Amino acid sequence: MLAHTRSHSGSSKGSYTTSLAPSLTGEAKLNEVTTLLIKLRHDLRTQLLEPQQRVAILDRLKVYSRDATNADPMFEQEGINTLSEHAFSGKDQTSSREALRCLANAFLLQPKSRQIFVNKGYGPKAAERYKGRRFIPINLDNRDDEFLLGRILFLMTYDTTLNFEDLIKNIHLDESINEAMARHAKAYSKSRKSLPAQADEMALTETCKLIFNILYYYPDLAENFSASIPHIFKILTRIGVLKPPLQAPVNTLINALIPLDLENKKSKHLGINPVFPKFDQNHNIELLIDILHQAITSYKEDDLDHIAAPVLNLIRKIYGFAPDGVRRYMQWLMLPTDADRKKPLGQLDTLSARLLRLSTSPMLPTMRESISALMFELSDNDANKFVHNVGYGFASGFLLSHNIAVPQTASDAFSSPGDTGAPAINPITGQRLDMEEPHDTGPEMTQEEKEREAEKLFVLFERLKKTGVVNVKNPVEHAVEEGRFEELD
Template sequence: MLSGPAKLAATTSLVDKLTQDLASVNLLPHQRDAALEELKIYGRDPHNADPIFTREGIEMLTRHAFDSPSSTTSRNALRCLCNALLLKKECRQIFVDLGYEAKVCNKLRNDSRDDEFLASRIVFLTTYDTDTKLEQLIDKYHLADSMIKNLERHAKHHSDDGRSTTDPMQETALTETLKLLFNITHHCKQKASSFTQAVPHIVTILCKGSFQVDKPLDQPIGPLVNSLLNLDLGAKEVQSSLYPPAKPTALSDRLISLLDQSRARYQDEELDSTVTPLLGVIQGVHGHASQDVQISMRQKLLPTEADRKEVLGQSGSLPSWLLNNSTNAVAPKLREMISDVLFDLSDKNASRFVENVGYGFASGFLYNKNISIPQNASEAFSNDTGSSSRPVNPVTGQFLDLEKYSDAPEMTDAEKEREAEKLFVLFQRLQANGIISVENPLRTAVEEGRFEELPDDYKEDVD
């Protein structure tokens, strides 16, 4: 492999040769394709490959990519172009300025996974650092229609039980289409409704597709989930796909299964970018589901009777993992999303939320959202949880009859008084700062005559 001045000379020669070929055809098809293949290799590293990344170099590649009658030549040029746009962001605006929007969108109409991948990658890259007009691509050049058609092809492929061994390009093209769909619906929210018809195909692939991945949200599974984030899951025309009559929980079960698998496979530093979108989709699916589907989801995501045998968050269950990560300082997006989801699963009712997760996990979220906190434990736990009528510790969420007590010797009366005074002062400060609005239990005890203040000359009996 050439490097340094020799690589620069070879790159310059190839760009000149391919540029002249556009003015007057002087290369045979195999010579042209070989030149583009060699140029692609040099273009993987921008050092000493400057001619590729100039306006003239990008225009040459664009013309071979979109004006050539040969699909082989076109794809070879598209690969070079993809590398250039990936490595040098200024090349993206050059491409946009050349005005090939119609032709790149037309490429997506081809029933070819290679063209789907390459054209999707180019449009995807131009969603960064350019002034490309996404609305025009959708309205004038039918980008959404072409992408939905490609997703339909992928869905058909994954619905075919007798399909042959998957072509690696199939998954690569699918991933690129999904990434492009997410970016367009993120950067051009006003046109997100143009992609609503993609929902049934995405759900089909997500629920029926079989992919060999190292981690549960590796491509294309992660992009499948992410692509649903900005789409209208409440649209009437997609309800039967999200909640199929034969098995309404098919999608919710699949999403929760991915969440359950993910909790053991990702480090704290990865959670915000990988698992947070999955929880966002779970929230959306729950929000538009029937009562039966919602009940099914709550049974899997909210603490169960088994979880309440210990302080909530101590068991190895998925609900415990969610509760623990609702306070994860390393993953701020995830912790906020978890609390949002758990609050939604509690019908957005503060008392039910406290009842489901305990004061310990609920109070901070409710305070930050400026939602009134139930004034006392009995108010929050006045309704049965639906799973048990056994008394529960309102702070920890554990069944009272299963609480473990310390073996430390009982405090003396003097120690009890000192601790009571500390608690009294603490409650006064919390009330003064507006953090809680509960009645100070020590004041209540004093008023009811259940609190005895010891005299100053009190001496404890010692055996």
């Protein structure tokens, strides 16, 4: 539901106050909702209500709209039409915003009301209103408009026939959204002593959600929002790593980046790819990897699949088109180093070790696949390099499940011709052999013990052969046939 609950100052000339918690429930609530909508509908024809009276009625409806129970008239055709007229045709801006809040609540609680809004032709009007607001100077009205209209347009991407291609072509909604992102980036400039107010962050969150949903349903429009890419990265840089790291607006900024044309395939007018800024090509990817590292240490493991998977997928996407220098830097940050090999891989608290542990977690079906895929990509999509980097134990499952040829023996992946000075590596665990703890194998078996064990094996093979399940030959019998068996006194 809407988080805005601002009350309005000033006295009301009507009998309705701006109470934030109407006490009416049940049939009494239904009757009052009906009465309030009748008054608003009558006002559309007569314009007899004073602005304060109109605001008071809408404010009361706004509170009722937070619970769909016994508020049906507000979600039906006549109610949506009445609220929409006050939102987009009224001359009083305060009343208009209160009507927008009622609509946003209605669309959230009752999906069927969204199509009513579209059928009445209000979709383009919402885009026009979003386009019409001005971002500079920053003020409460601008924040409210962006938040409310962004929320309404976002909800229109679900379960409606509203065509966003038409809104972009005819009303230039994409330009309005890019302007909004530019305004937010300016709000996070170095000169500001504090971060923007919560209302600004809420508006930013709705704009990011709108970008993501438009491009989810209209991926061919990604180029239209390329101008927002540098602004999003600038905001992420100014925000830094929060605690917890993937709270709003960081999570929505990351989600907005995923469907954008980050590779800059079509948007050549941008010049240097903003993902790899000229002042430091590694800057943005290093920030994203830092956010990922903090996320997997801050959240519970069973929450990571839906919280941290987007930033992981964004890192994978960027690695796919990153220049060689950035790729090498990402490999250095995310693959196990020589220091990691002092223990079996996955046992330390480094980023690579944590990722490897998560890659085998049964609670993370999405994340574990993405982590293994990332490690394979960081290994140049080469099975031998992959096994060398993460050990056969972590690599084998991914390779087999993707029908990728596995090295004939695990040690093949660790053979490096000409590199005779490299320390030997345990191919299964990835640990340096000279760092392994010596195993206590106990005293050597006596001759009598060896003979008893050999006899046990002989009996087991004879029993297995008699079952007829498999065709096996006793090793002793095989040795006799080859003349390798010597009978002792």
